[in-house]
Amino acid sequence: MAKLLIHQEKITDAKALAMICPFGAMQEKDGRLSINAGCRMCRLCEKKGPKGAIEYVEDKKAPQIDKTKWRGIAVYVDHVDGSIHPVTYELLGKAKELAGKIKQPVYALFIGSGIKHKAEELLHYGADKVYICDKSQLEYFKIEAYTSVFEEFITKIKPAAILVGATPVGRQLAPRVAARFGTGLTADCTILDIKENTDLVQIRPAFGGNIMAEILTPNTRPQMATVRYKIMDAPKWSDTATGTVHELAISDEKLKSRIQVLGVTKKPKEKTIDGADVIVVAGRGIKKKDDLKMLEELADLLGGQTASTRPLVEAGWMDPKKQIGLSGRTVRPKLIITCGVSGSVQFVAGMNHADTIFAINNDPKAAIFKTANYAVKADIYDVIPELIQKIKTGGKAL
Amino acid sequence: MKILVCIKQVPGTNKVEVDEKTGVLKRNGTDSKMNPYDLYALETGLRLKEKYGGTVSVITMGPPQAKAVLYEAFAMGADNGALITDRKFGGADVLATSRTLSQGIRRFGSFDVILCGLQTTDGDTAQVGPEVAELLDIPSVCNVQRIEKAEQGSIIVDMDMPHDIETIKAAFPCLLTVNKDICQPRLPSYLRKQQTMKKDIDIYTFSDMEDKDEEKYGLTGSPTSVQRIFPPISDKVQEHLEGTSRELAQKIYTTLKQKKFIAG
Ligand SMILES: Cc1cc2nc3c(=O)[nH]c(=O)nc-3n(C[C@H](O)[C@H](O)[C@H](O)COP(=O)(O)OP(=O)(O)OC[C@H]3O[C@@H](n4cnc5c(N)ncnc54)[C@H](O)[C@@H]3O)c2cc1C
Ligand SMILES: Cc1cc2nc3c(=O)[nH]c(=O)nc-3n(C[C@H](O)[C@H](O)[C@H](O)COP(=O)(O)OP(=O)(O)OC[C@H]3O[C@@H](n4cnc5c(N)ncnc54)[C@H](O)[C@@H]3O)c2cc1C
Ligand code: SF4
Numbered sequence A: 001m002a003k004l005l006i007h008q009e010k011i012t013d014a015k016a017l018a019m020i021c022p023f024g025a026m027q028e029k030d031g032r033l034s035i036n037a038g039c040r041m042c043r044l045c046e047k048k049g050p051k052g053a054i055e056y057v058e059d060k061k062a063p064q065i066d067k068t069k070w071r072g073i074a075v076y077v078d079h080v081d082g083s084i085h086p087v088t089y090e091l092l093g094k095a096k097e098l099a100g101k102i103k104q105p106v107y108a109l110f111i112g113s114g115i116k117h118k119a120e121e122l123l124h125y126g127a128d129k130v131y132i133c134d135k136s137q138l139e140y141f142k143i144e145a146y147t148s149v150f151e152e153f154i155t156k157i158k159p160a161a162i163l164v165g166a167t168p169v170g171r172q173l174a175p176r177v178a179a180r181f182g183t184g185l186t187a188d189c190t191i192l193d194i195k196e197n198t199d200l201v202q203i204r205p206a207f208g209g210n211i212m213a214e215i216l217t218p219n220t221r222p223q224m225a226t227v228r229y230k231i232m233d234a235p236k237w238s239d240t241a242t243g244t245v246h247e248l249a250i251s252d253e254k255l256k257s258r259i260q261v262l263g264v265t266k267k268p269k270e271k272t273i274d275g276a277d278v279i280v281v282a283g284r285g286i287k288k289k290d291d292l293k294m295l296e297e298l299a300d301l302l303g304g305q306t307a308s309t310r311p312l313v314e315a316g317w318m319d320p321k322k323q324i325g326l327s328g329r330t331v332r333p334k335l336i337i338t339c340g341v342s343g344s345v346q347f348v349a350g351m352n353h354a355d356t357i358f359a360i361n362n363d364p365k366a367a368i369f370k371t372a373n374y375a376v377k378a379d380i381y382d383v384i385p386e387l388i389q390k391i392k393t394g395g396k397a398l
Numbered sequence B: 001m002k003i004l005v006c007i008k009q010v011p012g013t014n015k016v017e018v019d020e021k022t023g024v025l026k027r028n029g030t031d032s033k034m035n036p037y038d039l040y041a042l043e044t045g046l047r048l049k050e051k052y053g054g055t056v057s058v059i060t061m062g063p064p065q066a067k068a069v070l071y072e073a074f075a076m077g078a079d080n081g082a083l084i085t086d087r088k089f090g091g092a093d094v095l096a097t098s099r100t101l102s103q104g105i106r107r108f109g110s111f112d113v114i115l116c117g118l119q120t121t122d123g124d125t126a127q128v129g130p131e132v133a134e135l136l137d138i139p140s141v142c143n144v145q146r147i148e149k150a151e152q153g154s155i156i157v158d159m160d161m162p163h164d165i166e167t168i169k170a171a172f173p174c175l176l177t178v179n180k181d182i183c184q185p186r187l188p189s190y191l192r193k194q195q196t197m198k199k200d201i202d203i204y205t206f207s208d209m210e211d212k213d214e215e216k217y218g219l220t221g222s223p224t225s226v227q228r229i230f231p232p233i234s235d236k237v238q239e240h241l242e243g244t245s246r247e248l249a250q251k252i253y254t255t256l257k258q259k260k261f262i263a264g
Helices: A014-020 A044-048 A087-103 A116-121 A143-157 A170-181 A287-303 A310-314 A380-394 B038-051 B064-076 B094-108 B130-136 B190-196 B247-259
Strands: A005-007 A025-028 A032-035 A054-058 A075-078 A108-113 A129-134 A159-166 A191-194 A199-208 A211-216 A223-227 A243-245 A259-266 A278-280 A305-308 A335-339 A354-360 A374-377 B002-006 B009-011 B016-018 B025-027 B032-034 B055-061 B080-084 B113-117 B140-152 B154-162 B166-170 B174-178 B202-206 B227-230 B239-241
Touching: A005 A032, A005 A116, A014 A025, A014 A032, A014 A129, A014 A159, A032 B130, A044 A054, A054 A159, A054 B094, A075 A087, A075 A143, A087 A108, A087 A159, A087 A191, A087 A223, A108 A116, A108 A143, A116 A129, A116 A243, A143 A170, A159 A170, A170 A354, A170 B094, A170 B130, A170 B140, A191 B140, A211 B140, A223 B130, A287 A305, A287 A380, A287 B002, A305 A310, A335 B239, A374 B247, A380 B247, B002 B094, B002 B130, B009 B227, B032 B055, B038 B140, B038 B174, B055 B064, B055 B094, B064 B080, B064 B094, B064 B190, B080 B094, B094 B202, B113 B130, B130 B140, B130 B174, B140 B166, B154 B174, B166 B174, B239 B247
Parallel strands: A075 A108, A075 A159, A108 A129, A129 A243, A159 A223, A278 A305, A278 A335, A335 A354, A354 A374, A374 B239, B002 B055, B002 B113, B055 B080, B080 B202, B113 B174, B140 B174
Antiparallel strands: A005 A054, A025 A032, A191 A199, A199 A211, A211 B227, A259 B166, B009 B032, B016 B025, B140 B154, B154 B166
16 A cells, blocks of 8 residues: 655754645644644645655555456436436547557447437447447436446446446536446546547646646546536537447346336426527626626527626525535536626636636636636626627627 | 445645746645535434434544544544554555545445545545445445435435436445435534544554555556646647627727627
8 A cells, every 4th residue: 555654854844834725634733743644645745745755655566457457438328208318419529539549449338128210319429439328217217226236337338438428417426426336437527538548638627617627547447527518619410320229138137126116207497598699797896686687688689698697696686506516516618797796716617618708897806807709897886787788789880 | 224434634725836947846734524425424414313323433544633524523523433454555546545445434334335535635536436435346326416215125215416316225235325416514513523523433444454465556556656746737829809899899899809709
C-alpha cells in the first residue's frame, strides 16, 4: 500500500505546508506535521512542499493488466421508450473521434423493449456495431436487470472504455456497473481524450466548477465515464451506415428484479430551459419581481425562455426549475443574454458552454465579462427597453 | 423499520481557487459541515421513523474529526452512529469509498432502508449510493422525490425522471438516494444536542472490515487516479460594447440579426 513519509527535519514551516493540502488532511501540532485519514493522496504536498519533506513510497507495484485484451469504445444508448436521448449521439461522435485515434471500433449498447427498429439510426451516427437486448422485462428501467445486461455486454465484448450520458438513468446505472466490475468511473467529464495505450484522459470539474481535475483509470478495464448532455458536439447524420446490428442474448434468470414499476405518470409539460435555444437570464440586478416582465418580453421576442441566478429563486421570484448553475440546470443554448448577473463560478458552471453569450452589467469589473463574448457595460433598465423597441420596430428609427 | 442514513463531512465552503503559477489549491477557511444533501436523507429517515416506528442510525467514513457530523445528526434526532476511519482508507475514490462504507454497514447491523443524499458538494459524483447498493447486493432507486408508503417488507417511492415520475416498489433491504424536493430538513434541537453531546459512537477501523484485503481500500484500492488539478480555462472571443444605451441597443440588435436570432 502506497504511503506518505513525513521528514519533519526538512520542514521549516509546518503551518505553511499544512495549508498546501486542499483537503485539510495535514495537521500541524507543536511544529510537527501529521497526515490523517482525510488524505486523498493527491500528492500535492509532495510536489509543492519543501523538497524532500514529504516522500511518496509505493511498497508494492501492482501487477499491470494486459490492456490489449480490451478494445473499442462503447456508448450506452439512453432512451425513453425507444426515443433516443440526444446525448447518445453526442457520445457516439466523441467515441468515433477517440476510437479513430487508437484505430478501434465504436460500439453501442441498446437495452429496452420494442426498440429494435431504432437501432439502425445509431449506425448513421457512427456506431460500428450496435448490440441490442430487446426483452419485455426491460420495458421499464429496472436497475438490477439493466446492470445484468450491461454485465453480459462487457464480459462478451470487453470494450476499453464506456461512455454513459449523465442522465438520471445513466447516473445510477453506470455506478452499479462500475462497482460490479470493480472499475473506475469518472463523473461528468467535460473533456475526453485517449492515449495510445488506450488510457482515457478524463477531465472533470470538481468543487462546483472551481477547479478542474484530470483523472486516469490506469490499471483497470473497462474505463467508465459519464458525460452530461450538451457538453460534446453531436456528429452529423451520415447517409452511409456501414455498421451492423447484433443481438445480445441473456437468460431470463438474470433479468429478475427486486423492484417493481407500479406506474408511470407523465409530468405536466412545462417549458423547460434545458432544451431552449435562447435564454434571457435575470440576476440580482433586477430590482423587483415585476421587472421580470421586461425580460419575459425580450425572451418572447427572441423565441426563448427566461431563467435566473440562485438569489432570485431563493427570493421566490423564479421557479427553481429555471435556476441555472451548479445547484440548478446546465444549459447550452445557442444564445444567452445575462441581465444584471455578476458571474459567480457557480452560475457560470451551468452556462459557459452556450454558443453566444451576451452579458449586460453596469459594473465594468463584473466577472461575467470574462465569460461573455459580448460584454455590454450598461444599465439593464436603460438598454433592455431600447432593445425591445428596436426588435419590435424592426430596427427602424422611431 | 430499521433505517440507516449515510452522511459525509464536507468543507464548509467549496470556494477554492487554484494559484495559477504554482497550481496549489487555495482554500478559504478550514471549517467543515455535514454535506447539505445528506440533511434531506436524514430528514426522510426521521419522518419514516415517526410514521412507522423503528430506529434511525447514521454512518460516516472520514478522518477522526468527521465524527462531528454524527453528533449533528444526533441533535436532529438520529438514534445511534458509527464512524469508519483509518489511514488505510485515505485517498479513496468512489469505488474504494463504497467498498469501505458497505463493509462498515455490514458491521454496523442489518437495515431495511439505507438512505443517501443525491450527491456531495465536494467530490460531487453522485455515485457512492448506487455503488454501495451494488456491493451490498440490494436494489437501489435514485432521485427519489417522494415516499408514498412503507408496507410489509417493501417501500413505495416516486423516482424523478426527466419526463415522468415512476412509482416504484422496492423490496427490503434497499437503498434510496433522495433529492431536495422530498422534504424540508428540520433544525437541530438544542435540548437534543445537550443530551447527546457525550453519546457513544461505534468506531470501525481496518481491522473491523470483513474483507481484509488491503489492496481493496484507500488509494491502492482506487481504480481512478487524479493526475493534476488546474483552474478552469476560458477560450472565448471577446468584444466589449460601449456607448449610450441607444447605441448599445442598436449594436446588440445588429449582432443578433447577423447571427440570425432575429428574422429579417
Ligand atoms: C454551493 C453553491 C452553489 C451555488 N449554486 C448556484 C447556482 O446554481 N446558480 C447561481 O446562479 N448561483 C449559485 N450560487 C450562488 C452564487 O455564488 C452567487 O451568489 C449568485 O450566482 C449571484 O447571483 P447574481 O449574479 O444574480 O447576483 P449578484 O452577485 O448580486 O450580482 C448582481 C449583478 O448585477 C449588477 N447590476 C446591478 N444593478 C444593475 C443594473 N441596473 N444594470 C446592470 N447590472 C446591474 C451588479 O453589478 C452585479 O454584478 C451557489 C453558491 C454556492 C455556495
Ligand atoms: C477533484 C476530485 C475529483 C474526483 N473525481 C472522482 C471521479 O470522477 N470518480 C471517482 O471515483 N472519484 C472521484 N473523486 C474521489 C471522490 O470524490 C471521493 O472518493 C469521494 O469519497 C466520493 O464521494 P463523493 O463525494 O463524490 O460522493 P457522492 O457520490 O456525491 O455522495 C452521494 C452520497 O453518498 C453518501 N456518501 C458519500 N461519501 C460518504 C462518506 N465518506 N461517508 C458516508 N456517506 C457517504 C452520502 O449520503 C452522499 O450524499 C474525486 C476527488 C476529487 C478531489
Ligand atoms: S497527498 Fe494531497 S491530500 Fe494527502 S496530505 Fe498531501 S496534499 Fe493532502
